[in-house]
Amino acid sequence: MLIERDAEAVARGIAKLQAIFDGAVKRGKLTPEQAAARLAGVTGTTEYAALAGVDLVIEAVFEEIGVKRAVFAELGRVCRADAVLATNTSYLDPRLIAAGVPNPRRFLGLHFFSPANVMKLLEIVPVPDTAPAVLATGFALARLLGKIPVEAGICEGFIGNRILKRYRAAAEGLVRRGVAIAAVDAAMRAHGFAMGPFEAQDLGGLDIAFLQREGARQAGQAVPETLGDVLVRAGRKGQKTGGGWYDYAPGERRPQPSPAVAGLLSSQLAAAAPMAPEAIAQHLVGEMAAEGRAILHEGIARAPADIDLVEIHGYGYPRWRGGPMFETRDRG
Structure with a gap:
């Protein structure tokens, strides 16, 4: 349905x-x-009324809490009292989404990864009210769909997107220090990723994370301006606009170094400072692992292996390296 x-x-x-x-x-x-x-x-x-007899509903609307709450208000009105109600949010606090839902014990987060028909990972995010049987239903659904389930606690971005945020920030930090954008991407490809962080952003669209940061700013949070924000404000949202971190010829997906980007960011970048590919990869993997350790300390993830599963099956981490927690296990 x-x-x-x-x-x-x-x-x-x-x-x-x-x-x-x-x-x-x-x-x-x-x-x-x-x-x-x-x-x-x-x-x-x-017609929401068509959901009156279903066992499970997954909401997957735009990441704006007012929109999501309006959907759940309708679901609470038309669905059975025992129907499981789930949100696919990737960043928002599911407790706030669930506010006002009748029988909140039936509510949980089921974060699928895009494209959902391909990606194997499913982050399962219970709220404090979630009933054990409802949590078990999330895991059963994962098995039915052939997904790899990982339970996550509540924080911005849960496990995967929280680490992604730090990874991207660390990559931007290298660029600010004078490392070339293309050098960062090449280093991560050499490490085993299909794409580097900037190529991946161009593919998915820089405006997605930008809108999330703008929403946080409008909510009164102190969110620093990123280099990506500069590009989006200049109309560079990635491949779909012909340019993001790179330029793209019409109909082409091959990234080309962008003089326009160099000009837009020149005031925020240090002089060119080449860095060895291995050092770039070690730095970025180390940042991911450091965020993973913080996630473990806060109880957001149950075990290092859960974090590695998220990174491998949700974010393309090279599986033969075991994940950031496994790869850095001897670094302390």
């Missing part, structure tokens, strides 16, 4: 599912008959 805000959004959602199933057929993962059966099993509507 797919609920959207209007008929056009429903049509787009069904079309995206069609494209996913068609791709699976082309790759030999599904037969045409299996794909057609799966698509036929999806109903799209704008």
